Amino acid sequence: MxxxxxxxxxxxxxxxxxxxxxxxxxxxxxxxxxxxxxxxxxxxxxxxxxxxxxxxxxxxxxxxxxxxxxxxxxxxxxxxxxxxxxxxxxxxxxxxxxxxxxxxxxxxxxxxxxxxxxxxxxxxxxxxxxxxxxxxxxxxxxxxxxxxxxxxxxxxxxxxxxxxxxxxxxxxxxxxxxxxxxxxxxxxxxxxxxxxxxxxxxxxxxxxxxxxxxxxxxxxxxxxxxxxxxxxxxxxxxxxxxxxxxxxxxxxxxxxxxxxxxxxxxxxxxxxxxxxxxxxxxxxIDSILNSLEELPEARMARFQKDFGLSEYDSSVLVNDRDMADFYEEVMKTAREAKKAANWVIVEMAAWLNKNNLSFAKNPASAADLASLVNLIDEGTISGKQGKEVFEDVMKGRKPEEVIKEKGMQQVSDDSTLIAMINQVLDENPKSIEDFKNGKKRAVGFLMGQVMKASKGQANPKKANGLLVQELSKR
Structure with a gap:
């Protein structure tokens, strides 16, 4: 051809x-x-x-x-x-x-x-x-x-x-x-x-x-x-x-x-x-031309410059003007532009599609989604918990209320986490021995036990670091 x-x-x-x-x-x-x-x-x-x-x-x-x-x-x-x-x-x-x-x-x-x-x-x-x-x-x-x-x-x-x-x-x-x-x-x-x-x-x-x-x-x-x-x-x-x-x-x-x-x-x-x-x-004629709305190309360039987004993410957002408008509202209070974009492009778009809705009829508040992104970023809740809270945010609820109601507050206090970790270590001496013998999967198993003991509320990143620290003392 x-x-x-x-x-x-x-x-x-x-x-x-x-x-x-x-x-x-x-x-x-x-x-x-x-x-x-x-x-x-x-x-x-x-x-x-x-x-x-x-x-x-x-x-x-x-x-x-x-x-x-x-x-x-x-x-x-x-x-x-x-x-x-x-x-x-x-x-x-x-x-x-x-x-x-x-x-x-x-x-x-x-x-x-x-x-x-x-x-x-x-x-x-x-x-x-x-x-x-x-x-x-x-x-x-x-x-x-x-x-x-x-x-x-x-x-x-x-x-x-x-x-x-x-x-x-x-x-x-x-x-x-x-x-x-x-x-x-x-x-x-x-x-x-x-x-x-x-x-x-x-x-x-x-x-x-x-x-x-x-x-x-x-x-x-x-x-x-x-x-x-x-x-x-x-x-x-x-x-x-x-x-x-x-x-x-x-x-x-x-x-x-x-x-x-x-x-x-x-x-x-x-x-x-x-x-x-x-x-x-x-x-x-001049007054009309001088008051034109921002065009898609200009908006894409601005999203990349102001928010540090990739060309792909900017393009996906700009393709749907209502989605881009919502994202800009989210970014008035959200701290992590890339993470906020992921929630809007992936999670929110999928939820709306599943419920036969468009961004023009989005039931969620931009400020509430921004709060959810910030709460996950600061470790108040985990990403997994965030997805659970998100379902309620999409029904018009505030993430803080949902977290309090479901008792999801993530545990990030060092002393509380160390106490939990040591209890798990005391109960699993075989895993300590496996770790000392170079079996790295032992850490994964022990982390699972820590998360179970904390009912999923331990800050995973912090808990993992403290677990390795406590293991090295044994």
């Missing part, structure tokens, strides 16, 4: 996080009863004029800022004309000729280090309705019609399935961190179309094949890899690749033909006559 040049470009439609639609006052609530979130404007009734949603423009500017795009302060809209049952007006209002942003980039992580994927353009438009195909016919829900979108078009800068997935993930994180969109691919608020071509001539692109409506990062990678393998097999068999639109079939892990393309569709674009060009005030 290495002799073939794989070229990948991606188009992403992302719903903007507004309360109302792009050109009307209808709500954008997801999951409502079909055809209850509509307006005569979105349904294309005669005589109804569109009015541009200012908040949608603000969010589009934020997206441009996060993707390092040049912003066009003159907002113009165009009509894209085509007839389809999910397009009530018979045309879509979009920005074909004057996108709000262009010439940006997204940085992705690859096996060879970070790499920039160029963004050709970002433009605003309205969404279509949604169709449901059933045995009794096709049904249309117009709730989605008119929802504000940005379409983000990359340059063909990706060359593998892994790079395509990394690009979509990086883009998703940026838009989520900027509060531009909730980017829930499973709900359709972020939809992905991938264009792939394969050529055995590095100077020429192959025939472009489009894969439509990929609904998860994992499926982006699987679909692209499947299509690369399909096209490679055709080339090696001497068969032509036809320009077409395909979809990814999850059960078979293969791409399936939807329709063949003979050429470019003529949408007969022309300027939208009912929306005059809007000149944005530069000071308004």
């Amino acid at each position: 290495s002799e073939y040049q794989v070229t990948i470009g991606i188009e992403i439609h992302c719903e903007l996080k507004t309360k109302t639609k792009m050109f009307s006052g209808a709500p954008t609530s997801f999951g409502e009863v079909a055809n209850t979130q509509t307006s005569v404007i979105d349904l294309g009734h005669p005589g109804c004029l569109p009015c541009v949603n200012k908040e949608a423009v603000r969010l589009a500017i934020k997206a441009c800022g996060g993707l390092h795009c040049t912003i066009d302060p003159l907002v113009k809209f165009d009509r894209k004309n085509y007839y389809y049952s999910d397009l009530p007006k018979g045309f879509q209002i979009t920005q074909q000729f004057h996108p709000i942003g262009k010439d940006g980039y997204v940085t992705i992580q690859t096996e060879d280090g970070p790499r920039q994927i160029r963004v050709e353009r970002i433009h605003m438009e309205e969404d279509t309705a949604k169709q449901f195909h059933k045995e009794t016919g096709t049904y249309i829900d117009f709730n989605r019609a008119g929802t504000p979108l940005v379409e983000i078009v990359s340059r063909p800068d990706m060359h593998s399935a892994a790079e395509a997935a990394a690009y979509v993930e990086a883009l998703r994180r940026i838009l989520f961190y900027l509060n531009v969109s909730d980017v829930k691919m499973e709900e359709g608020s972020m939809r992905c179309d991938v264009n792939i071509s394969i050529s055995n001539d590095p100077e020429k692109l192959g025939t472009k094949v489009e894969i439509k409506n990929l609904n998860s990062i994992a499926n982006v990678q699987k679909a692209v890899q499947a299509e690369i393998e399909r096209q490679t097999a055709l080339l090696e068999a001497g068969e032509p690749i036809e320009q077409a639109t395909r979809r990814f079939d999850e059960p078979t892990k293969a791409t399936v033909l939807m329709r063949k393309k003979e050429g470019t569709v003529d949408y007969k674009y022309f300027p939208e006559p009912n929306i005059f060009p809007i000149q944005l005030d530069q000071s308004w």
Whole structure:
């Protein structure tokens, strides 16, 4: 496969996080009863004029800022004309000729280090309705019609399935961190179309094949890899690749033909006559760009610098903004950054997953988890006891109360521990003899007896040191 040049470009439609639609006052609530979130404007009734949603423009500017795009302060809209049952007006209002942003980039992580994927353009438009195909016919829900979108078009800068997935993930994180969109691919608020071509001539692109409506990062990678393998097999068999639109079939892990393309569709674009060009005030644009939220890359760098975390731990935390927010709250009082990160990334994430919860609905207090980490670190309780206390912390309880209630206070006093150790040694003379004969496992056995005698409350680290000290005196 290495002799073939794989070229990948991606188009992403992302719903903007507004309360109302792009050109009307209808709500954008997801999951409502079909055809209850509509307006005569979105349904294309005669005589109804569109009015541009200012908040949608603000969010589009934020997206441009996060993707390092040049912003066009003159907002113009165009009509894209085509007839389809999910397009009530018979045309879509979009920005074909004057996108709000262009010439940006997204940085992705690859096996060879970070790499920039160029963004050709970002433009605003309205969404279509949604169709449901059933045995009794096709049904249309117009709730989605008119929802504000940005379409983000990359340059063909990706060359593998892994790079395509990394690009979509990086883009998703940026838009989520900027509060531009909730980017829930499973709900359709972020939809992905991938264009792939394969050529055995590095100077020429192959025939472009489009894969439509990929609904998860994992499926982006699987679909692209499947299509690369399909096209490679055709080339090696001497068969032509036809320009077409395909979809990814999850059960078979293969791409399936939807329709063949003979050429470019003529949408007969022309300027939208009912929306005059809007000149944005530069000071308004600047105020938006100057107040952007911290981006994922910057947060990762800060976590490594301020908390001394590894790149991996920082990446895991930053991948989930709510997890990263919680960790920062924990670190306001926790003393050990790495240990706190482990509790958040491993124990807490597993508990939430097991209980079908997210960090946004985390029942535990950050201050209480920080207290638990500190209590373990200072030896008040052992790590094993900490896991038991953690279960109660995740139910909203304070670790100090749980420790007191369960009598878990760890014994760290030297004189108390030495008394326990000597009692154990007196009861196990054979183990003392084994230790003197070089049998190191004797220490492990004796430590077990000390922990048993203390009902698990002896400070293991301190007890082990004192045990070896007392053994050497015998």
